[in-house]
Amino acid sequence: MAGIVRYGAYVPYTRIARSAIAGGAGERAVASFDEDAVSMAVEACREALREGAAPDQVLFATTSPPYAEKLAAAIIHAACALPHEAGSADLGASSRSGLSALGLGADLATAGRRVLVCASDVVIGAPEGPRERSGGDAAAAFVLGPDSEAGARVIGRAAATSEYLDVWRTPEMPFARQWEDRFGLEVLAPLLEDVAHRALRGAGLQPADLALLVAEATSERAAAGLAATLGIKPECVADRLASSVGRAGAAHAGLLLARALDSASPGDRILVVSGADGAEAVVFEVTDRIQAARPSHRVDAWISSKRADLAWTTWLKWRGILPFEPPRRPDPERPAAPPMQRAERWKYAFTGSRCTACGAAQLPPQRVCVACGAVDRMEPEPFADASGRIATFTVDRLAYSLQPPVVAAVVDFERGGRFQCELTDVDPAKVAIGDELEMTFRRLFTAQGVHNYFWKARPRR
């Protein structure tokens, strides 16, 4: 037996009102221009990894991998400064891969491994289509470990695989297509019911024993209908966050599970069902260790921390769907492989240095101390979770950005050290000297097919 030792989630800061797209109620979450599935996964993983032992395996699930060939889990591994010995693998191709990864993680944990499972997705759809409206962008992460540490233990599982054409996209297609709604409903509903029953049976439970049903699927109507089929009361059914986040692809089941765990009580049983290309179900039992498993940011806190005035055309620009006039500035240069590799701890994990001779913190890491001049007396100092304040800042209207103007700040960290970087998720009109900042992992730009990941600062969310 194994379970969730820690977890975390992430919902990006930006929302777009469905009324600003092609109609509809509520809003959906939108990854910013400098975010992708990997950077959002890192945010969720940092929450999950804030305490406890390091995992020895990373599993990452997404349907929107930044690279068709290049391991995303390795980027997440680097950004989270995980041990070199840890294994890593990507899953994907289906929105079900998020819950599949969680199940596989539980298997590995049962075998004695400690597994970081993360799922993240940037969901786009053809402009004015249903997927654009109903999708959402988010991430979730879980550390799976031994039963003795679990805040929620896995007590039942079931899977079903079925080949049918529902959601599909070839590598050449910019947007996924979906077969007609009625067909998806008819195929998926019995699959969801089947895995739910089998997972419950494996756990020795009846539907009435559940504190909460978390169901999500490529067919919204199939997901919505499962509760009635199982005879579960509406108050025991988790909100699918359709009006606040949207369906976040491979991350959605994890996001909803994280939200369920945010408010669950010891003894609660939670059934999570995810349907796409078949179905998967996992039953959790919440333990009295749940408080220790919780992240500092609850899902509802992420959801309520937002900016909801995004224009549709801006969003299309961010996702590369709408061509636009380039700036009269040179295209950014692609970063080079050897310098990136040399700087791995700095670039990906935001690790600076501290002088062992005089104690001065400095970043980027130095060899010669800026304070006392000692040579090669540095030790690594992590800054990713350090909080800082704006020493001074400027609003740069000349610098190129997909969301101008660029706000650049000089950040002074409380533990010492200073760094100048771009601010993100920020309202230029509301920035002030002394504002508290936290660091966030972002994709700065893409040049010649190379995604350039690094850190920015954002106002504390």
Add this chain to the structure above:
Amino acid sequence: MGSHGIRDRVAIVGMGCTAFGEHWAKSAGDLLIDSSQEAYRSAGVTPDAVDAYWLGTMGSGLSGLTLSEPLKLQYKPVTHVENYCATGSEALRNACYAVASGAYDLVMAIGVEKLKDSGYSGLVVGNACTDGTEPAVTAPATFSLLAPAYARKYGIDEKTLKEVLSRIAFKNHRNGARNPKAPFRKEVPIEAIASSPKVAGMLGIMDCSGVSDGSAAAIVCRAEDAHRYTDRPIFVKALSFVAGPAEGPLKQDYDFTSFPEVVASAQDAYRQAGVSDPRAEISMAEVHDCFTPTELVLMEDLGFSARGKAWQDVLEGRFDLDGPQPVNPDGGLKSFGHPIGASGLRMMYEMWLQLRGEAGPRQIRDPRLGLTHNLGGGPGRCVSFVSIVGR
């Protein structure tokens, strides 16, 4: 050990400077030909007489061939120099030292930059292969950090500071309007400067120097030979150059109200020249007014104003053409734009004209010591050059 300088040991005996501007019809080589020809004529020499060359350019060519090829120099040593925005001044500094060492009798420092060919807004600096973590902040944004820091430190409200900054741009444009070599040759009303579209922080487009092409050149010899070439040489009193440790981005105690590199290079230059009171002894200065707050802070770093008082000196007109200590009498980067390799020598060209009494409508009465200053980089991380020249 020590920075001894070469006070009065070398002289500038000829100079040339092209008009600066949008030279769509001229290449970097064409501009080098134009400024060098003017400099040869000015010193009354032929290219054969010049023993060695120092070429300053940041992005308009590599190696000495950038100069020797268009000029068809006959197997002469040409050193390519680059030091950010101080590139032109750095060419002059090294040329002067070569003469002082006795290695050569007559040398040329020449600088050029073709900025307009790129089609980009503002300056573009190419980087070596990187890890992709460098901040991508533009020059105006970097220098705009000076303004709020200065205002906070000295308790000046934003409106007053804006007035001070606009006054600096107004002064430089007024001087530039009297200079036939400047591309921006119009006086600009102070209100138009203050209300120009925002570029970065408090800075509007009129707080920024322009973009242009240009070239300038100086011919240098040992002081004792100077009168062979001209009856009015100018003598080098001090040359100082400093590259800082770039502490500003790393240390929390750097407060963005000073350029320590400028302070260090100015102090070194004053020591070399025997200047003890720069506010009283320096008759005029050409300083690096890349952005208006830069010039404000430089007045204090160069010792022309007491700390926290430059803004008052600016408003009182101390640095105006008819004030007690004119700064940027030729119009500065503000009126000339900033073709990197040429700017430092363009500044020296104004000293040359002023000290020889050839500055026409801009002529300052009886100048004795002139100072030129360049910096490259930004607040907290820069290189700085200071020269002092006199009759």
